[in-house]
Structure formats: C-alpha cells, structure tokens
Amino acid sequence: MTSITPLEPLGPSRELLPTEPGFFTHWQQLLTFNRDHKIVGLQYMLSSFVFFLIGGLLAMLIRAELLTPELNVVTRQFYNTLFTMHGSIMIFLWTIPFLVGMTNFLLPLMIGARDVTFPTLNALSFWVFFTGAILMLVSFFTPSGAADSGWWSYPPLSVQSGFGNLFSGESIWLLSVLLGGIASIMGAVNFVSTIVWMRAPGMTLFRMPIFVWAALTAQTMQLIFLPVLTADLILLYFDLNFGTPFFNVADGGDPVLYQHFFWFYSHPVVYVWILPVFGVFSEIIPAFTRNPLFGYRTVALATASFAVITGFVWVHHMFAGDTPGWMRLLFMATTGLVAIPSGIKIFAWTATIWKSKLHLDTAMLFAVGGVVMFLLAGITGVMLSAVPVDLHVNNTHFVVGHFHYVVNNTIVMGLYAAIYFWFPKVTGRLMAEGWGKVHFAFMFIGSTLTFFPMHILGLQGMVRRISSYQPDLQEWNVVSSLGAFLLGVSVLPFIVNAIVSWKHGVVAGNNPWQATGLEWTLPSPVPKETFEATPTVLQPPYNYGDPNVVLFDPSDPY
Amino acid sequence: MATPLTQKHPSRFYTDESPVGLNRWHRHLPRWLGRFFPTGGGLQTDHEGQGLFGFGIFLGSETMLFGTLILTYVILRIANAEDWFPAGVLGPQRTPAVILHSIVLISSSFVIFAAERALGRGNVKWFRILLVITALMGAFFLVGEVQEWNTLDFGFHTGLIGATFYLVTGTHGLHVIVGITLMMIMLWRSFRPGNYDKGHFGVTAVSIFWHFVDVIWILLFTLFYIW
Ligand code: HEM
Ligand SMILES: [Cu+2]
Numbered sequence: 001m002t003s004i005t006p007l008e009p010l011g012p013s014r015e016l017l018p019t020e021p022g023f024f025t026h027w028q029q030l031l032t033f034n035r036d037h038k039i040v041g042l043q044y045m046l047s048s049f050v051f052f053l054i055g056g057l058l059a060m061l062i063r064a065e066l067l068t069p070e071l072n073v074v075t076r077q078f079y080n081t082l083f084t085m086h087g088s089i090m091i092f093l094w095t096i097p098f099l100v101g102m103t104n105f106l107l108p109l110m111i112g113a114r115d116v117t118f119p120t121l122n123a124l125s126f127w128v129f130f131t132g133a134i135l136m137l138v139s140f141f142t143p144s145g146a147a148d149s150g151w152w153s154y155p156p157l158s159v160q161s162g163f164g165n166l167f168s169g170e171s172i173w174l175l176s177v178l179l180g181g182i183a184s185i186m187g188a189v190n191f192v193s194t195i196v197w198m199r200a201p202g203m204t205l206f207r208m209p210i211f212v213w214a215a216l217t218a219q220t221m222q223l224i225f226l227p228v229l230t231a232d233l234i235l236l237y238f239d240l241n242f243g244t245p246f247f248n249v250a251d252g253g254d255p256v257l258y259q260h261f262f263w264f265y266s267h268p269v270v271y272v273w274i275l276p277v278f279g280v281f282s283e284i285i286p287a288f289t290r291n292p293l294f295g296y297r298t299v300a301l302a303t304a305s306f307a308v309i310t311g312f313v314w315v316h317h318m319f320a321g322d323t324p325g326w327m328r329l330l331f332m333a334t335t336g337l338v339a340i341p342s343g344i345k346i347f348a349w350t351a352t353i354w355k356s357k358l359h360l361d362t363a364m365l366f367a368v369g370g371v372v373m374f375l376l377a378g379i380t381g382v383m384l385s386a387v388p389v390d391l392h393v394n395n396t397h398f399v400v401g402h403f404h405y406v407v408n409n410t411i412v413m414g415l416y417a418a419i420y421f422w423f424p425k426v427t428g429r430l431m432a433e434g435w436g437k438v439h440f441a442f443m444f445i446g447s448t449l450t451f452f453p454m455h456i457l458g459l460q461g462m463v464r465r466i467s468s469y470q471p472d473l474q475e476w477n478v479v480s481s482l483g484a485f486l487l488g489v490s491v492l493p494f495i496v497n498a499i500v501s502w503k504h505g506v507v508a509g510n511n512p513w514q515a516t517g518l519e520w521t522l523p524s525p526v527p528k529e530t531f532e533a534t535p536t537v538l539q540p541p542y543n544y545g546d547p548n549v550v551l552f553d554p555s556d557p558y
Numbered sequence: 559m560a561t562p563l564t565q566k567h568p569s570r571f572y573t574d575e576s577p578v579g580l581n582r583w584h585r586h587l588p589r590w591l592g593r594f595f596p597t598g599g600g601l602q603t604d605h606e607g608q609g610l611f612g613f614g615i616f617l618g619s620e621t622m623l624f625g626t627l628i629l630t631y632v633i634l635r636i637a638n639a640e641d642w643f644p645a646g647v648l649g650p651q652r653t654p655a656v657i658l659h660s661i662v663l664i665s666s667s668f669v670i671f672a673a674e675r676a677l678g679r680g681n682v683k684w685f686r687i688l689l690v691i692t693a694l695m696g697a698f699f700l701v702g703e704v705q706e707w708n709t710l711d712f713g714f715h716t717g718l719i720g721a722t723f724y725l726v727t728g729t730h731g732l733h734v735i736v737g738i739t740l741m742m743i744m745l746w747r748s749f750r751p752g753n754y755d756k757g758h759f760g761v762t763a764v765s766i767f768w769h770f771v772d773v774i775w776i777l778l779f780t781l782f783y784i785w
Contacts, residue, residue, distance in 0.1 A: 118608075534602065
C-alpha cells in the first residue's frame, strides 16, 4: 500500500473536522425508521449478515449428515427442511438484501448524490424486508416445522406438505418471500430513479463506475422479472391454502406453468446477485493494479446486455422435465450466449492485471480469488447448458457444485472483497491485513475443498437433496464436509477482525487506497451530510496510473 | 530496432479501443443510449420528474404482475378448451348491468382527466367536484361487480374458471379500491394551504394509475366476457 503513487484528487476532497461525527453515531439508529440511505444500507447489511450465519449453521448440519452414508444426525423430514431453509435463507435473506444494503450505501456516494430519490420508501423497504425475514425464521417453530419442499417450492410437492393450514411452514415461507419481493420492488424503483435523476453534473452515462452500471442493470431486471414470481407465488398460495386448481393436474391445472414462471424470474435473479459483484471486482482490480479498467465501455455494455440475454434462457433449468425437443435446442443456444458477456468481463479483468504492479491487499486477494472461482463456475455452467450433459448430471451434486462455485465462491468472496475495501467509509478505520489474509486463506481452501469434490460426486451419480448415499462415495464426501467445517471456521477471524478494527483499527483517512471514484473524496467515516456542494465530474472513471495509458478519447463527450 | 508500422500513436495506448475492431458501434451505441438518459445528470432538484419517473417504472412492474395472471388464464383456458365450463355452468355473461358498470368505469377516465386539467388551470373547486365524481363512478363499478358476482352460476371453487375469474377480477377490484383511496387522499390534501406550490405530481400520478386500471379492465372484459 505504501508504494502506491498518489493520484491527483478527483475533486476537492473534504477533510473530516474534529467535531464532525460519522453518519453512524448510536447503535439505536439501527432500530429506527431512518431515511438516511447510509443507515438503511447498514441496517440491510448487518441484519443480512446475521442471517448468513444462520444459513451457514444449517449448511454445517447438512454436511455433518453427509459425513457418513447412513442417516444418523437428523431425520429425513428435517433434512428436507435443512436444505430448503439453507437455500432460502442464503438467497432471500443474505445475498439479495446484503447487495441491496451495499447499493444503498454506495450508489449515492458514487454518483455524487445526497441521498436516493425516495428516502421514505427506502426506509419502508427495509422494514418490510425485515418483517418477512423474521417470518421465515419464526416458521421453524410452527407445529408442522419450516418449509421443506426446496427453495423452488414446486407443486405438487409444496402443496401437499401443509395443505389448508394457514400457519404451515410452507404458507409462512410464501408470505415471507412475497414480502421480500415487495421490499425489492421498492428498492428497485428507488435505485433506478436515483441513477437516472440524481447523478452529479458531468457524471455522464459513460463516466459511471461499473458498480453503478451493474446496479442499474440488476435493479431494472428486478422491476421486469420479479412481478412474475410474485404472481406465481400468489397462485401457489391460493392452491395451498384455498384449494384452487391452478397447478393441480387432476382439475386441468398445470404444474409446469409454475416452473416456467418461477425460472422466468429465478434465472435472471442470479444476475441480480452477480452483476454487483462483477461491479465490485471492476472497482477493486483497477485500484490495486494502478491500471485503468481495460475496455471500460465494453464492460459497461456487456453488463447491460445481461438484462436482455437472461430473459431468454430460463428453460435450461427445466431441460430434464417434459420439455419438447425444439425448446431444449432453442434454450441451449441462448444459454450459450450468456458466456459471451461473462467472457468479456474475465478478459477485461485479466487485461487490467496484465503487466501491472500488483498490490495484494486483502480486498484484492478476495477479488482475484473470486474471479478465478468464477472461471470454473462458468466452465461447468457452459457444460450444463449442453442438454446431453445436463440430462446426465441433472439433480446431482454436479449442479450443486456448479452453482456454489457461483454463489459462494464468487459472490460471497466478492462481498468480502467489498467489505474489506469499503470498510473505512463506514467506520473510518481499516481492517487488519494479517487477519484478513488468514481469513482469505481459510476461505479459499475451504471453498475449494467443499465444492470441488461435489463435481466428482455428481458425475459418479450422487443425487442431491437426499440424506443418505451409496457407501463407495464416502471418501469425497468426507473431504467435502471437512472443507465445509473449515469454511465455517473461516468467518471467525473475519468477525473478530471486523469488531476489533471497527473500534481500534488503523485510521484510514479519506482515501486509503488512492482510488478514483467520488466516494473516496469524502471523509471516512462518511458524515451525515455527504456532499455539501454537489461535485462536478470532469474525469473518466478509473483514471489511474500512466498518463500514456488513457481510458478513452477525452475529446469524446459521451 | 524496427518500429511497428501499424501503430498510429506510438506513445498512446487506448485501453478502451475494442480488441476486435468494433469501434464504430463502440462509439455510436453510447451516443444512442445517452439520448434516453439525461446525460451529465444534475437533475437532483426536479422532484416532479423524479416522482413521475419512479411511479412510471412501478406501473411497468405492475403490468408484468397483471400480465402473468392474465397469461395464466389464457394458457389454462387454451389447454382446457373443451371442458372449460363445467356442465351446467354458463360462465360470465355480458348482461346489461355488466356493460353498464364497465362503461361507467371507462368513462371515469375522462372525468379524472378533466379534473387534472381543471387543477392545471388553477380551478381547485372544479377539480374537487370532478375528482369526487370519478371516485363515485369507481364505487359504482365496485358495487356493480359485487352484485354481478352474487348472481353468477359459478363460485370461487368451481374449477379453473372460478379460480381464474375471481382471482384476476378480484385483483383488478383491489386496484380500483386503491385508486379510490388515493383519490380521497388527494381530495384531503387539496384543502391544505400551499399544497400545490410545488406542482401537483400526486394528482398526475393518481390519474395515470386510474387510466392504467381502466385499460386493464378493457382487457379483462375482452378476455372474460367476449372470448
Ligand atoms: C456462465 C454462466 C452460467 C451458465 C451457462 C449457467 C448454467 C446453468 C444451468 C444449465 C443450470 C441447470 C442445471 C440443472 O438444473 O440441471 C444451472 C443451475 C444453477 N445455476 Fe447456473 N449458470 C451460469 C451462471 C450462474 C450464475 C451467475 C449463478 C448465480 C449467481 C448461477 C446459479 C445457479 C443456481 C442457483 C443453479 C441451481 C438451480 C437449481 O436449484 O436447480 N448460475 N446453471
Ligand atoms: Cu439459469
């Protein structure tokens, strides 16, 4: 860090006066209906991290059960609840809300806005989400137990387990996801409006950081696709509680319709998660290589192109069902297209790193680790998009391995990178490097040990969502379970580091990483009133390093 | 040492130059996209624009919700074309009462349009009168719809026809209720002094919402009473 040459500041940077406190002064602020986008962001991030720990605990139980081929830790019934609630919590209570929190905190700072366009709606969004989240957790204590039909909740299975009982786990699960959806729509309206209307003068479309591009794309996708899931779950709620026949074959209904609507949203949603993480990589990699982001415009447009492509690939989750041949062929082709913008991004990050002077601080380690993991996830993803391969490994641990390389090894890794990178903006202090590197080592090794063997097991025919398996598959399962426990332990150094650094870490100053970007012109921690005078942006983004390496033609006004 | 001949600016390296020679679209697409976004930002103070934009994209989302429910009905009806109506059930009928309350609902769109125009001219009195008339027309529709439900020869539990019909028209009815509530809020606000100093974005939004509700009804009428 010390060897980084200082950059010319992007704008006049504000110094934190000794009397000026950060935006976060009392922990009680977290319990209020607060309209400050930074507090809402913190509320989202802290609560979802707690849910992450709960979801992780359930994963530990799953892996404990899979240590041995026999059923010996939990009952079969409870195993179903375990994987259902693990998946649901990780998706609806951790990944999505944490990213919403991060976007809340960072987006206005990055575009030079004082707040989001609708601050009250923003505060409301958090409390709606939080109510839904508590509902989901409370459902464990209902007489019939929590939901147990998988996070897809396919009928007819999902309709059988709690039929006609308004307080069944399944019924509460549906309410919880519906509330989360309403909160997400409120957030999406807010974020898209903020990006369109609140940018500082001079912050043109092609001067926005990639994180902002990602937020714009992801939140637009929420607006388009999420209502389809909402409608789908409402129909399921009626089937479950009031006996309507929408998805009941016996009365002319169609359960496959549920699947179509479900994946029409739930494929795009994986890009709602991963695009902001790609944005994080695109912020961190240039800062620690001191190079401009290679191909900034292409990366921005590749980000936006995901919103279009992902609308036409959902059937790849239904290849193994009763899907007609022409549909399989069509969606196999469209799914392959997804690899193009993904490839563009990996290419851009590699080219940014190429021949640069690398600074391997913890944030950068997590970012590069995430990119490497995503490469593997992308390879298995393209394999799965080929119908014959998918039919072979469908519903096996190969699929579980694939999507955990995405959701854990890439997304969670990227979220940690973001925490290490932007921690000073929340607390004013840096996280400790040594503990950070221990955390990274545990996490990288743990993730690989946990999820790589799943590919092998899947190819050997180990079926997912079943609590026992053939004895000859035990070796790799033991490796995977031990890896998972290491992964579980790896959050401990992180938590200790975060708590201790929050109070006693090295004071960061405005811009500890010498990064470009408007958020770094503000004091750390960010004060309540962020931009006293609206800044004017005169530079392209990622304006790092060698003056002979320029981002784009400065005479071009776009 | 030979200098590469192709290099135009030996000292400058444009990292954003497309590696596969796509520089034409690479320069033109941003320009094209920029037309849809206020380039350069600096619009933080336009609260009316922000409000209408936010409300507009929310209605886009609502359209997807209704679209999914309606699509469910269309797909299930096509799949069950022969036995859509169980024996003895006639289904929704185009009775004079239904046609009357549909016409009333759709004409109320013009009334709320006139109300907004009146407000635009600063005539708050006529605005209030026309807004109340719109709300009453909406209420007339609701009452008519409930009466019609009571006379139909199928219920919520009569197979797919009952489930789809009552769910979709019920969701629409809920939107009518929300619209009337919003109108009452606008009426109440019109009595607060200085309420229209910053324009009347709220009224415009309610008016757009009401048109939206009416367009959905035209679609539902076509699909349930004419098909
Ligand atoms: C390179 C791009 C990608 C391709 C080509 C791809 C392809 C696929 C395919 C074909 C499946 C279905 C496997 C089956 O059910 O038999 C699948 C499953 C899955 N993918 Fe991806 N994927 C990609 C990226 C992602 C990303 C970015 C995420 C999340 C952030 C993700 C998350 C998932 C999840 C959660 C599942 C499992 C869904 C389930 O429970 O069945 N994938 N992927
Ligand atoms: Cu997918």
